[in-house]
Amino acid sequence: MTTDAHETFKLGEFTVPRLWTGLWQLSSNAWGAAPLSKIRQAMGRHVESGYTAFGRHGAYLTTSGTWLLTAVDPTRALRLITTAGQFRSSLESPESVFGATKYCVFKPTVMSPETVEAAVRQRIERMRTERVDLLQACLFHWQDYSNPDYITAIDILSQLKAQGLITTIGLCNFDAVHTDEICSRFPNTIVSNQIPFSVVDTRALYALAQVCTKHGIKLLTYGTLCGGFLADKWIGEPEPEPYSGSLNPSQRKYLDLIVKAWGTWALFQELLILLRSIGDRHNGVSVSNVATRWVLDHPAVGAVIVGARLGCSEYTSDNLKVYGLVLTSQDRAEIEEVLARSASRQLIETIGDCGAEYR
Template sequence: MTTKAHHDAHETFQLGEFTVPRLWTGLWQLSSNAWGTAPVSKIRQAMGRYVESGYMAFADHYGSAELIFGQFRASLESPSSILGATKYCVFKPVEISRDTVEAVVRERMERMRTEKVDLLQFHWQDYTNLDYIRAIEILSDLKTEGLIAAIGLCNFDALHTDEICARFPGTVVSNQIPFSVVDTRALYAMADVCAKHGLKLLTYGTLCGGFLADKWIGALEPDPYSGSLNPSQRKYLDLILKAWGSWALFQELLVVLRGIGQRHSGASVSNVATRWVLDHPAVGAVIVGARLGCTEYPADNLKVYSLVLTATDHTEIEEVLARSAGRHLIETIGDVGAEYR
């Protein structure tokens, strides 16, 4: 799988039958008013602005995300030009049969107003329950029958991703997992599994809930209980303070990222943090969560495509990371996805 050169307007990569951009729009913030809310009409208008800017892939299924996305895509002249990724999540024991799995897929199709799910990402909570093998087998059959275009995983660790890819060669095209300059667990076994099976990572948490941004430089350490943080910010602040390092060290990281950005035509901290993740061969795309209709940064995020980090840039970032506990997260938290189990 190859990507276009950095100087192109939009980098793309191959994901199953799709050629897709390397920046996706994440819709998980539609799951709750805790992130802020906007009327559905405003959200659809925002989706239109994103598409006009070249954001041709949207991902997630929480709350009303599928319904709003389906309404939006159905209103377009060429709906097939937009990729919609959704999920099939199994959090507790359920019957895994042809009928139950197909019902889930058909519900996704109905909600997204499509005759075929573009990318269905599968999450399985309990690895001790081996029914996930049967679920993948059924999903593969449904793909063969034309109900699914591509199958991905979500928050699977390296061991079980490798197992599934070996058992069902060529069936799975991606794994959606956390990956950022703070959370580098993907660089361990997962990167090797991706190289072995031709898998691409779709990463989230790449901006640590928005903390990897210029506006936090010089800011006092936030109070997680103040009520001023959204759910993502509370989650990633906890990661930064309790597992990765300290607010002071995080400030050093922000200053380094800003300095690098200033050397590159004023790129933002978020641009540099995103580019750093995209530069890893296993990564297909970064999914940037958007508070559609509330706050949007599509123009700023596009600067990532023209940003080329140098060896010096990488060295400066690594110098800060080496003083953090980031390299030990795989021991303290576990492999990617372990925090959800």
């Protein structure tokens, strides 16, 4: 195992790292929060360590046209986006940091060129750049796929890309059927799809990974560490009480996934112990390292987005150990043996394809 080289991949015209820093946990104090000054300092530490790709919260557009930066704390989210833009513009080489933002539409109505362009220009202003690197063209909470407005929105975004306002366009939480539809209608337009994927949640392997390979787009995965449950600290711990106050919103979500849909807490403990033993074979890397590497090893995956509470809870050095970690066929076979005793492969039926849980 070596850790001297950071792994990269091509995303449109960019070469970007395979580990991204997700900032959604900074959008509300419910996860725990640091002052904006400490968050900015933490961004600097991440960049110095080689984390040069950040995924940021964007804005969500309701039918009334009201901008809601999060459902929890819109004021804080706006300040965070502004802080991120200020940090990037302060760098000697701002272009060395890749920033991804989202454009989500709730309860969609008829999309217009004016509405979509306004959303793009808002992000350009807040990111303090001339164009948006990756506008996640995700109609994130699209209530009914039979409403064709997502096609209209992608069409408008592709026109803005041709005008130079957007460099690359991605999707977020689109399932296999609709990813295939969009990529077929707009060839060579979409570069990515941001979806949940972990050693627990393997729905992406049902059909979406094949669709992405077919169209040459990459998966950007989140939830890869199940809100932090795929970590050494949970080995030997009793099943937590969801509303005891000890879990944050993300952990409550993934606890439900683990014990209500995937399997039992006892089986999850078996998985953690196995990942720990695999890590011991590879110079003692962490459970989180092994879980992340397992996802990265799937050909359709471009990057794993690791959520961080900058200034509060960061695992910068540990996460970098993923680079250079090479799982063996024995490692993968042993992981598959545990998964075969779970409901991992049935999640596509019980929950639905990727993103179904948000609709």
